[in-house]
Amino acid sequence: MTQSDARPAVQALAFDVFGTVVDWRGSIADEAAAVAASHGVEGDWEAFADAWRAGYAPAMDRVRRGDLPWMSIDALHRLILDSIVERFGLGALDEDERARLNRAWHRLAPWADSVEGLARLKRHFTITTLSNGNFSLLVDLARHGALPWDCVISAELFGHYKPDPETYLGTARLLDVAPTALMLVAAHPSDLRAAKQQGCRTAYVIRKLEFGAGHPLPDYTAGEFDYVADDFLDLAHQLGA
Amino acid sequence: MTQSDARPAVQALAFDVFGTVVDWRGSIADEAAAVAASHGVEGDWEAFADAWRAGYAPAMDRVRRGDLPWMSIDALHRLILDSIVERFGLGALDEDERARLNRAWHRLAPWADSVEGLARLKRHFTITTLSNGNFSLLVDLARHGALPWDCVISAELFGHYKPDPETYLGTARLLDVAPTALMLVAAHPSDLRAAKQQGCRTAYVIRKLEFGAGHPLPDYTAGEFDYVADDFLDLAHQLGA
Numbered sequence: 001m002t003q004s005d006a007r008p009a010v011q012a013l014a015f016d017v018f019g020t021v022v023d024w025r026g027s028i029a030d031e032a033a034a035v036a037a038s039h040g041v042e043g044d045w046e047a048f049a050d051a052w053r054a055g056y057a058p059a060m061d062r063v064r065r066g067d068l069p070w071m072s073i074d075a076l077h078r079l080i081l082d083s084i085v086e087r088f089g090l091g092a093l094d095e096d097e098r099a100r101l102n103r104a105w106h107r108l109a110p111w112a113d114s115v116e117g118l119a120r121l122k123r124h125f126t127i128t129t130l131s132n133g134n135f136s137l138l139v140d141l142a143r144h145g146a147l148p149w150d151c152v153i154s155a156e157l158f159g160h161y162k163p164d165p166e167t168y169l170g171t172a173r174l175l176d177v178a179p180t181a182l183m184l185v186a187a188h189p190s191d192l193r194a195a196k197q198q199g200c201r202t203a204y205v206i207r208k209l210e211f212g213a214g215h216p217l218p219d220y221t222a223g224e225f226d227y228v229a230d231d232f233l234d235l236a237h238q239l240g241a
Numbered sequence: 242m243t244q245s246d247a248r249p250a251v252q253a254l255a256f257d258v259f260g261t262v263v264d265w266r267g268s269i270a271d272e273a274a275a276v277a278a279s280h281g282v283e284g285d286w287e288a289f290a291d292a293w294r295a296g297y298a299p300a301m302d303r304v305r306r307g308d309l310p311w312m313s314i315d316a317l318h319r320l321i322l323d324s325i326v327e328r329f330g331l332g333a334l335d336e337d338e339r340a341r342l343n344r345a346w347h348r349l350a351p352w353a354d355s356v357e358g359l360a361r362l363k364r365h366f367t368i369t370t371l372s373n374g375n376f377s378l379l380v381d382l383a384r385h386g387a388l389p390w391d392c393v394i395s396a397e398l399f400g401h402y403k404p405d406p407e408t409y410l411g412t413a414r415l416l417d418v419a420p421t422a423l424m425l426v427a428a429h430p431s432d433l434r435a436a437k438q439q440g441c442r443t444a445y446v447i448r449k450l451e452f453g454a455g456h457p458l459p460d461y462t463a464g465e466f467d468y469v470a471d472d473f474l475d476l477a478h479q480l481g482a
Contacts, residue, residue, distance in 0.1 A: 074417075126380060136417035139367060139392050151380050152392040156415070174397070176315075176377035 007180045010201055010239075013121055014130035014153065014171050016162075016186035018053075019210040021118075021129075022108035022141060025049045031104035032088075035097055041089045046212060048088050055080030060132065060161045070159055072134040078102045105133070106140035110147060111207065117232020119148050124241040128153045130171050130184065132161045163194030172200070183227075185235065189220045196225075203227040203235055248421045251442055251480075254362055255371035255394065255412050257403075257427035259294075260451040262359075262370075263349035263382060266290045272345035273329075276338055282330045287453060289329050296321030301373065301402045311400055313375035319343045346374070347381035351388060352448065358473020360389050365482040369394045371412050371425065373402045404435030413441070424468075426476065430461045437466075444468040444476055 018024050028049035036043060059076040062068045071079075081102055085091050093101065121127055128151050129138050135154040142149055153171050160166040172179045183201035186192050187210055192202040202225040206217065220228075229235035259265050269290035277284060300317040303309045312320075322343055326332050334342065362368055369392050370379050376395040383390055394412050401407040413420045424442035427433050428451055433443040443466040447458065461469075470476035 126384065128380075134417070135392070135415040139369075139416065143367065143391055149392075150384055151376070151390075157398060174376040175380065176375070 007201075008178060009181065010125065010183045011177045011181040012126040012128065012172075012175045013183050013185050013203075014128050014168075014200075015118075016184070016188060016191055017129050017131035017133055017138065017141065018108070019207055020185065020187040020205060021114050021147065022110050022145065023209070024053065024105070024108050025210065025212065027108040028052060028104055031101060031107070032090075035093065035101055036088075036090060039090070039092060043088050048084070050211070051084050051087070052077070052080055055083065064161060064164070072156060073105070073132055073137060074102065074134055077105055106137050107144050108141060110145040111231065113231040113233045115146055115148070117236050120236040120241050121232065121239065122148055122150065124239065125183075126150050126175060128171065128175065130162070130167060131155065162191055165194070165198050168195045168198040168200050185232075189218045189224075192225055201226045203229060205229050205231060205235060248442075249419060250422065251366065251424045252418045252422040253367040253369065253416045254424050254426050254444075255369050255409075255441075256359075257425070257429060257432055258370050258372035258374055258379065258382065259349070260448055261426065261428040261446060262355050262388065263351050263386065264450070265294065265346070265349050266451065266453065268349040269293060269345055272342060272348070273331075276334065276342055277329075277331060280331070280333060284329050289325070291452070292325050292328070293318070293321055296324065305402060305405070313397060314346070314373055314378060315343065315375055318346055347378050348385050349382060351386040352472065354472040354474045356387055356389070358477050361477040361482050362473065362480065363389055363391065365480065366424075367391045367416060369412065369416065371403070371408060372396065403432055406435070406439050409436045409439040409441050426473075430459050430465070433466055442467045444470060446470050446472060446476060 015021055025046060029045040032048045033045040059080060063071060081098060085093055118127055127149055129149060130153050131138055132155045134156045135152060138152045138154055141147065142152065153174060155161045155167050158166045158170040169179060172182045179199035183203055184192055184195035185203045185205060187205050187207040189204060192204055196202050204220060204225040208217065227235060227238055229238060256262055266287060270286040273286040273289045300321060304312060322339060326334055359368055368390055370390060371394050372379055373396045375397045376393060379393045379395055382388065383393065394415060396402045396408050399407045399411040410420060413423045420440035421442065424444055425433055425436035426444045426446060428446050428448040430445060433445055437443050445461060445466040449458065468476060468479055470479060
C-alpha cells in the first residue's frame with residue numbers, strides 16, 4: 001500500500017478458514033488415527049488427511065459444472081470419505097463411525113496465532129468468515145475454537161463456491177461495504193486472485209505448515225497482494241491493529 | 242416443559258433483536274433529541290421513536306404483498322423517516338442528517354441484562370439473531386453492544402420477513418438442527434406463535450419497558466409458550482445455563 005493509494009479505507013476483513021484460520025491437516029490426522037487405533041489399523045494419517053482434502057476441489061468442481069446438485073461441504077466430505085476409506089484400511093468403519101469422523105471437520109483446531117490475531121483485528125475491522133464450509137460447520141468451528149467472529153458468512157448463503165465471483169461480491173453486499181473496502185485474508189493465492197478480480201483488497205497469510213513441513217509453498221509475485229504476512233499477529237501489526 | 246416432553250433437546254436459541262435484545266425506543270429518542278436540539282427544535286422524542294417504529298410493520302407488509310420490491314430495513318426505515326420528519330418539526334434535516342439519523346438503528350443499546358445473559362446462554366446453546374433487521378445492521382448492533390453471538394442470521398438471507406415460515410425454517414436449516422431443537426426467544430407473542438407453528442420451541446421474554454412505562458403488555462395464554470422469563474438472566478436460570 002502506497003501513500004498514493006486512493007481507494008477507500010478497508011472496513012471489513014473476510015477470512016478463508018480451512019488452512020488459513022484452522023489446521024485441518026493435524027486435526028483430521030489426529031481423529032483418523034484415533035478411530036483407526038480403535039480398529040487396530042495402522043497407517044499414515046497425515047496422508048489420509050491429504051487424500052481427503054485432495055478430493056475437495058474436484059468435488060466442488062462437479063457441483064460448479066452441474067454434475068452434482070448443490071451440496072453442502074458436509075455432504076461432499078462424506079462422499080470423499082466413503083471413496084478413500086478402503087485405501088487406508090478403514091472399510092470396516094460403520095455408519096456411526098463414518099458420520100462421526102466426517103464431523104471432525106467441525107472440530108478443527110485454530111493455528112496458535114488465530115484467536116489472539118482475530119481479537120486484535122476485530123478492534124479495528126468487522127471480521128467474518130468467507131469459506132466454502134457450510135454455515136453450521138463454520139458456527140461449530142467458531143464455538144470449538146473460540147474464534148471471535150462478528151458474523152459467519154458461508155458460500156452456502158450464495159449457492160456458489162469460491163472462487164465464483166458471487167461469493168466475494170455477496171459478502172460485500174451483506175456487509176454493506178464496497179468490494180474495495182473488503183479485504184480477503186487467505187493462505188491461498190488462487191482465492192486471493194479471484195477476490196482481487198472482483199475489486200477486493202487482499203492479504204496473503206503464509207501458512208508454511210498447512211500441507212506439512214517441507215511441502216512446497218504456492219508461487220506468487222511480489223506486489224501481487226496488498227499485504228503478505230507470516231501470521232495474523234503480523235497482519236494485525238501491519239494494519240496498525 | 243414437563244418430564245413427559247419427548248421432543249429432542251434444544252440445541253440453538255434464535256433471538257428476535259429489536260425490543261428483545263436492544264432498547265430501540267430509548268436509543269432512537271436520544272439520537273432524535275440530539276439532532277433536534279442542534280436545530281433548536283423541541284418535541285416528544287419518545288413519541289417520535291414510537292411513530293418511526295409504528296411504520297415498520299405496515300412497510301414490511303407492503304414488501305410481503307409485492308407493493309414494494311424486497312427492501313432492506315435500512316431502506317424501509319428511511320422511507321418511514323422521510324414520512325414523519327415534518328410532523329415532528331424536523332423537515333429541515335438535510336440528506337446527511339437524515340442518513341445519519343437513519344443509522345441510529347445500527348447503534349441501539351442492549352438492555353442491561355442482554356450481554357451477561359447471552360454469554361451465559363452461549364455456554365450451553367448456539368446463539369444467533371433472527372431479526373428482520375438487515376445483516377449489516379445486525380453486525381453493527383453486535384459490535385456496538387458487544388453482543389456475543391455465535392452467528393448473525395437475518396430475514397435478508399431468506400428474502401422473507403418474519404413471521405413468514407421461511408425465516409424460522411431457514412434458520413433451522415442453516416444451523417443444521419430440527420425446528421424442534423431450535424427455540425425462538427422474543428418479546429413479541431405474535432413472532433413466537435409463528436415460530437411455534439413451524440415446530441420451534443418458544444421463550445417469551447417480557448420486556449415491560451419496550452414501549453415505555455405503563456404501556457399495556459401483549460396478551461398471551463398460560464402454557465402457550467415453553468418458557469416465560471423476566472429477562473435473559475431469568476431465562477438462563479430456567480434453562481440451567
